[in-house]
Amino acid sequence: MMLRRGFILFLPRLAGLLVVACCSVSIVYMLACTPKGDSQQLALPRAHSPTAKEGYEAVLQEREEQHRNYIVSLKKQIAQLKAELQDRSEKLKNVQGQLPGPLDTRLDHSSPEKAQANLLAFLRAQIDRAEVHSGVRLATEYAAVPFESFTLQKVYQLETGLTRHPEEKPVRKDKRDELVEVIELAVGSLNHPEGDGNAKHRVYAASDFVEGIYRTEKDKGTLYELTFRGDAKHQFKKVVLFRPFGPVMKVRSESVNMADTLINVVVPLAKRASKFRQFMQNFREMGIQQDGRIHLTVVYFGKEQMSEVKSILENTSKSANFKNFTFVQLNEEFSRGKGLDVGARVWKGSNVVLFFCDVDIYFTAEFLNSCRLNTQPGKKVFYPVLFSQYNPSIIYSHHDSIPPLEQQLVIKKETGFWRDFGFGMTCQYRSDFINIGGFDLDIKGWGGEDVHLYRKYLHSNLLVVRTPVRGLFHLWHEKRCPAALSPEQYRMCLQSRAMNEASHGQLGTLLFRRDIETHLRRQSLGSKKT
DSSP: OHHHHHHHHHHHHHHHHHHHHHHHHHHHHHHHHSOOOSSSOOOOOOTTSTTHHHHHHHHHHHHHHHHHHHHHHHHHHHHHHHHHHHHHHHHHHHHHHHSOOSSOOOOOTTOHHHHHHHHHHHHHHHHHHSSSSSOOOOSSGGGOOOOEEEOSSOEEOSOOTTTSOSEEOOOSHHHHHHHHHHHHHHHHHHHSOTTOTTOOOOOOOGGGEEEEEEEEETTTEEEEEEEEEOSSTTOEEEEEEEEEOOOOOOOOOOOOOOTTOOEEEEEEESSOHHHHHHHHHHIIIIIIIIIOOEEEEEEEESSTTHHHHHHHHHHHHHHHTOOOEEEEEEOSOOBHHHHHHHHHHTOOSSSOEEEEOOTTEEEOHHHHHHHHHTOBTTTEEEEEEEEEEOOHHHHTTTSSSOOOHHHHOOOOTTTEEEOTTOOOOEEEEHHHHHHHTOOOTTOOBSSSHHHHHHHHHHTSSSEEEEEEEEEEEEOOOOOOOOTTSOHHHHHHHHHHHHHTSOOHHHHHHHHTHHHHHHHHHHHHHHHHHO
C-alpha cells in the first residue's frame, strides 16, 4: 500500500518533468534551426506579452523571407558551378584536341618541346588502350589476337601461308632485327633495374633467355613478354615490353590521272590455242570493252597451231575494232623469260606499263587500274599475289554440273588459295625493266626466270609493292612436268602441281572416300533394320 501510494504521488511530478523537458527541447530546436540574420539571431517574443501573436507572425514572416533568400542563393551557386563545370569541360576538350589522336596528329612544329610532350603522352596512352594490363570483352572467339612465341633461334607462328613454316628462323630482316632488339632491351633492363642504386646483382645475358611471346594490335602496338632464368632452379625473371605505334601522320595527298596510261599486256605462248581463245574472251571484255587503254603483245614459239592463234587474234580485232596488238613469232624452243623479254623490247612507243601475263590468267578491269596505280617509273614496281583456282571437278564434285567460269571466280578457302610463292605476274614500266637488265635468258622452259627478275628489283632502289589482289586469277589446268627440266625446276613444278588441285579438306575427302562410302552403307543398313 505504501509503495502504491508513493507511486501515485510521484506520477504528477514525473508528468511535470516530462512537460518541462519537451518545452526545453522545443526551444533549443527553434533556436538551433532558426536562420541567423546578417548581424544576430532573432529573439523569440515572451509568451505572455501583449504582442506575442504579432511577434510570432513577424518571426515566421522573417524566417520565410530568409529561407526564400537562402534558396535564391543556392540557385545562384548551382548556376555558378554549372558554368564553371562547362568552362572546365571546354578547356579539357581543347587540351584533348591538342593531343595527337589515333587518326590525326596535331603536333605544333613551331614548338618542338610541346610536340615532343604531346607525342610522348600519346605513346603512353597506347599502353592503356592495348591489352597490356587487362583484357577486353570480345564478341567471338575469332576476335582474339593470338600470340606467337619465339626463342633465340626460332619463331613459332600461326599464320604461315604457303611459303612460311610453323617453325622457322626469322628470314625477314625487319622481324629478325625486331626480336634481337627486344631481347637486348630486356637484358639491359634486368642488369640495370630502376631504384636499385649500387646494389650488387646478377649479370644477365642473352643466353639466359628462355622464351618469349608477342602479338601486335594493328592500331596500338606490339606487346612482348620475355622469360629469363632466375637465380634458382624454379625461379624466373619476366620482362614485359611494349612497342607503341605512333599516331597516323599524313605523308602526302595527290591527284592521279590515269586516263592516258597505256598497259602493254605481254603474253608468251606455244600451242595451247584453246586456252588462248578463252584468254581472248576475257581480254576483249575486260581489256577492250571496259578499260580501253590497253595493248596486247603475243610472242609465239614455233609454228604448230600458230595459224589458229593468229585467226583468233584477227577475229577479235575485226569484231571489236581493236588494232592495238603485236604478234611476234620465234622459231625456237619455248622459254617464258625469252618471250617476255622480246615482247618488252619490241615496243617502240613511249614509256609504257608492262603487264607480264600468262594465257591461263583471268583479270578484271579493276586489276588493270591497280596495275597502273601501283607502278611509277624509277620508283615502284607491282608484284600482285593472285588467287589460284583449285580443280573445278573436285570443288564442284557434289554439284550436278560445273558452273560457268565467272561464277567460279570466288575468293574462298574451298575454291582456291593465294599463290604467294609465284612471281610471274608483274607490272612495271618498260624503262625500269630495261634498266634492271631484263630476264635471265639462259633459263629455258618453265619456272625460275620470274624469281630472278624479282630478286633484281629487290636488290635495287625501287619500291616493290607485293599484295594480294581480288581481280587477278590463275585458272586451273592440268600441269605436266617435263623430264627435260633441271632438278630444281622439276621440284618447283611438282610443288606447284600439288598445291593446285584442292584444299586439305577436299584432298582428305578423296583420300578417305572408301571410309566415307563404308560409313554411308552402314547407316543405310541400320535405317532399313529399324
